[in-house]
Amino acid sequence: MSVISVCNHKGGTGKTTTSIHLAAALALQGRRVLVVDFDPQGFLTRMLGAAEPKPEHSGLGLLDPQADLRAFPVQRAGGFDLIGASMALTKALRALTKPTDVLWLRETVRAGHDYDVVLLDTAAALSVYTMNALVASDHVVIPVTPEYQPVVGAEQTWQTVGLVRDKLNPALAGPRFLLTQVDARLNRHARYAEYLREKYGEGVLQTPIRTSSSLAAASRDGRTVYDIQPTARGALDYQEAAREIAGYALAEASAPGPLAAPAPEPAAPEPVVSNATSSPPPAPQAAPPSPESPRPEAAPHGDGADRQAAPEPPPAGAPAEPARQPSAPVHQPDAPTPAVAGGWTRLGGL
Numbered sequence: 001m002s003v004i005s006v007c008n009h010k011g012g013t014g015k016t017t018t019s020i021h022l023a024a025a026l027a028l029q030g031r032r033v034l035v036v037d038f039d040p041q042g043f044l045t046r047m048l049g050a051a052e053p054k055p056e057h058s059g060l061g062l063l064d065p066q067a068d069l070r071a072f073p074v075q076r077a078g079g080f081d082l083i084g085a086s087m088a089l090t091k092a093l094r095a096l097t098k099p100t101d102v103l104w105l106r107e108t109v110r111a112g113h114d115y116d117v118v119l120l121d122t123a124a125a126l127s128v129y130t131m132n133a134l135v136a137s138d139h140v141v142i143p144v145t146p147e148y149q150p151v152v153g154a155e156q157t158w159q160t161v162g163l164v165r166d167k168l169n170p171a172l173a174g175p176r177f178l179l180t181q182v183d184a185r186l187n188r189h190a191r192y193a194e195y196l197r198e199k200y201g202e203g204v205l206q207t208p209i210r211t212s213s214s215l216a217a218a219s220r221d222g223r224t225v226y227d228i229q230p231t232a233r234g235a236l237d238y239q240e241a242a243r244e245i246a247g248y249a250l251a252e253a254s255a256p257g258p259l260a261a262p263a264p265e266p267a268a269p270e271p272v273v274s275n276a277t278s279s280p281p282p283a284p285q286a287a288p289p290s291p292e293s294p295r296p297e298a299a300p301h302g303d304g305a306d307r308q309a310a311p312e313p314p315p316a317g318a319p320a321e322p323a324r325q326p327s328a329p330v331h332q333p334d335a336p337t338p339a340v341a342g343g344w345t346r347l348g349g350l
């Protein structure tokens with residue numbers, strides 16, 4: 001059993017697509033999978049064509065200390081169980097301001113459930129929901145498109161995960177980057193992939209997810225690619241990624257431990273997310289031309305229907321994504337696990 005957060009402080013890097021298709025792939029591989037949409041905007045819920053649940057049946061309900069995951073009402077989609085997002089997640093943010101409010105989800109998950117995998121999709125903002133997800137997790141997957149801003153966001157996320165591990169969740173394994181929306185025709189994609197692999201080693205999953213219009217199309221009509229075009233390269237890539245992730249996250253003997261990859265930069269005690277990425281990735285224009293890369297992410301695949309036009313390169317000297325301010329007090333370094341009380345009712349029935 002494993003709880004896996006899908007997280008990157010930058011938007012548009014494929015978090016929701018990854019959550020859906022990893023879940024579907026793991027389900028096809030015989031795992032019992034639950035996905036929770038912790039993005040208040042609810043894109044995952046909408047992408048699957050699922051109805052907005054009542055607030056208490058959304059991810060918010062999992063922050064209630066009385067919540068029982070074994071009896072929690074779920075929807076069924078894409079071969080897995082879904083706890084969708086509700087508009088109430090946004091309203092409840094105002095009530096979830098105590099340092100201990102990052103601990104509720106962990107209480108619920110630890111109280112027991114019958115899933116092999118719980119996948120937590122998070123928003124780009126470092127909100128109390130993202131913190132709950134990280135504190136409840138055994139593993140973190142950081143989807144990263146090999147472009148400047150997503151790479152900066154991914155490295156900030158790596159640092160955040162290190163802080164959460166140091167201060168709140170020592171059992172959290174080192175995060176893994178998952179390269180997404182990789183276009184074999186773009187030299188800069190090969191360069192950023194190489195930059196990450198050189199710097200983080202095993203912290204980068206071997207399997208890249210290539211651009212695949214089938215993934216987007218499947219999302220638009222609320223189903224996964226496995227229902228529509230199971231041989232599309234997006235389907236195959238996520239199947240391979242799911243196998244790779246299951247290999248370390250679901251193996252019997254797998255115990256969360258340090259990665260071989262370098263530890264995050266020594267973390268400043270605050271704020272959690274800093275603008276100062278100590279080693280910013282190279283700007284595309286400054287990087288040397290890359291040789292034709294034999295790396296798997298550069299390998300073309302015989303799925304012509306999936307071809308997409310190459311995106312425009314980012315403007316010269318594109319600045320890093322501004323650091324996002326935590327929208328709630330994130331944690332106290334030595335916050336004890338509280339005697340749990342309050343919870344859903346504490347939120348005043350939002």
Ligand SMILES: Nc1ncnc2c1ncn2[C@@H]1O[C@H](COP(=O)(O)OP(=O)(O)O)[C@@H](O)[C@H]1O
Nearest residue numbers: 011012013014015016017181210211212213216
């Ligand atoms: N591998 C891919 N190939 C093509 N389009 C993709 C791929 N992954 C994601 N997308 C598209 O990119 C956009 C952003 O993806 P999404 O998963 O919503 O990112 P996030 O959750 O990080 O904001 C969506 O329109 C999605 O369909």
Ligand SMILES: [Mg+2]
Nearest residue numbers: 015016039043
């Ligand atoms: Mg998303």
